[in-house]
Every structure is written in structure tokens, then in C-alpha cells.
Amino acid sequence: MADPQTTAVPRLESLGLSRDRPLVLVDVDEVLGMFMQGFGDFLAAHHGLEMRIDRYALFQNIYRPGAVEHLDLAEGKRLFDAFFGGHCHEMEPAPGAVAALERLAAHAEIVILSNAPAEAERLRSDWLTKQGIAHPLILNIGPKGPIAAGLVTQTPHPTAFVDDLVSNLDSVADHAPATATFQHVADLRLRPHAPRSDRHPRIDDWADLGEAIEASIRR
Numbered sequence: 397m398a399d400p401q402t403t404a405v406p407r408l409e410s411l412g413l414s415r416d417r418p419l420v421l422v423d424v425d426e427v428l429g430m431f432m433q434g435f436g437d438f439l440a441a442h443h444g445l446e447m448r449i450d451r452y453a454l455f456q457n458i459y460r461p462g463a464v465e466h467l468d469l470a471e472g473k474r475l476f477d478a479f480f481g482g483h484c485h486e487m488e489p490a491p492g493a494v495a496a497l498e499r500l501a502a503h504a505e506i507v508i509l510s511n512a513p514a515e516a517e518r519l520r521s522d523w524l525t526k527q528g529i530a531h532p533l534i535l536n537i538g539p540k541g542p543i544a545a546g547l548v549t550q551t552p553h554p555t556a557f558v559d560d561l562v563s564n565l566d567s568v569a570d571h572a573p574a575t576a577t578f579q580h581v582a583d584l585r586l587r588p589h590a591p592r593s594d595r596h597p598r599i600d601d602w603a604d605l606g607e608a609i610e611a612s613i614r615r
């Protein structure tokens with residue numbers, strides 16, 4: 397039975413991409429954009445809530461001011477959906493990300509592969525355009541391995557994938573083992589808490605990451 401959460405894999409041509417160059421797949425939240433900062437600012441400005449980054453979590457890090465217990469998880473999810481539905485364009489780019497992508501684009505085709513609710517598509521796309529990131533956006537649900545594999549099999553050239561979450565990196569490594577995988581965690585506060593894996597180089601500086609990706613697709 398087909399997995400209802402599987403995202404359809406677009407043809408590279410339909411995205412305006414060439415099969416004649418390497419392909420790089422790049423995540424948005426905590427890779428190209430400062431998601432935790434943006435979501436935290438939204439919680440503070442619109443709901444008077446605090447984001448406390450003292451562990452690697454999302455909804456468990458949202459508190460009412462002065463509270464000891466985090467917010468109810470269902471309420472956290474509701475706020476998360478509200479952020480993506482109306483405010484996810486209010487986010488700063490990760491330092492160095494835009495310049496690094498621009499350099500990579502001289503040698504590679506780039507796809508922005510983001511796990512975000514469908515309602516976020518227009519705001520997310522507008523945000524990318526505003527940052528000067530003029531690459532096709534695919535919104536995915538669930539592990540990224542299946543869609544990444546569907547994209548990279550369309551090109552004979554080397555491919556690379558960047559994400560902050562080890563679960564997504566593992567999924568891509570499992571489904572598309574020839575694709576180079578890199579972990580990047582943009583938020584300084586999140587970095588000490590973010591799990592890493594020996595399977596994927598962790599490079600939190602975008603200038604270094606850009607060079608590593610470039611080396612991997614020139615192999």
C-alpha cells in the first residue's frame with residue numbers, strides 16, 4: 397500500500413533544472429534560516445511566550461513566562477502551525493548561507509527541500525526570493541530519503557544533501573547512499589544540544605560547509 401505521506405517526486409526538468417550538473421538538496425529551517433530564533437520571536441511578540449533552548453526539543457521548549465512546566469504539546473503544535481501559516485517569512489537567513497549557495501550555484505543545480513506544512517508554501521517561497529535564493533522549493537512531509545532518492549536518480553552527476561536533523565540525514569543516506577550528506581545547525585544556542593552522527597560531517601560554518609559540499613560534488 398502506498399504511504400499517504402509520500403511526496404510526489406517532480407522531474408528535474410519540470411523544476412527548471414538541468415541533468416548536466418551536480419545536484420545539491422538543501423533544507424531551510426536551521427540550515428538556510430534561523431528557525432528557532434524566528435519561531436521564538438513570533439511566540440514572544442504574538443503570544444507572550446518564551447522559547448527556552450536548554451535541550452534539543454521544540455514544543456517542550458515553549459513556556460509561559462516564569463513557568464516551570466512547558467506548554468501543552470498540542471498548544472505548541474497549534475502555535476507551530478500558526479507560525480508556518482502566517483509568519484514563517486519573518487526569519488533571518490543563517491549567516492553565510494546565501495553567499496555559500498550563490499557560489500555553489502555556479503557549479504550545481506540546487507533544490508530547496510523543506511519539511512513544512514503546505515500552507516507555508518507561498519510565504520516560504522517569498523522568503524527564499526527575498527533572500528536572493530532563486531532555486532526551486534519542494535515541500536515534503538516525513539523522512540526525506542524517498543524524495544531525495546527520487547530526485548538524485550534523475551542525474552548521473554554527484555549529489556549532496558544538507559539538513560540539521562540526523563533523522564533526515566540517515567533517511568537520505570539509507571535511500572540514496574551515493575549522495576554526500578552534511579549536517580548544519582544554524583542556531584548557536586541549539587548547537588551544543590543537537591545530536592550528531594558519525595555518518596554525516598557536521599559543519600556549522602556555512603563558508604566551510606560550502607567548500608565541503610563543493611569538494612563532494614567534484615569527486
Ligand SMILES: [Mg+2]
Nearest residue numbers: 423425426560
Ligand atoms: Mg531543518
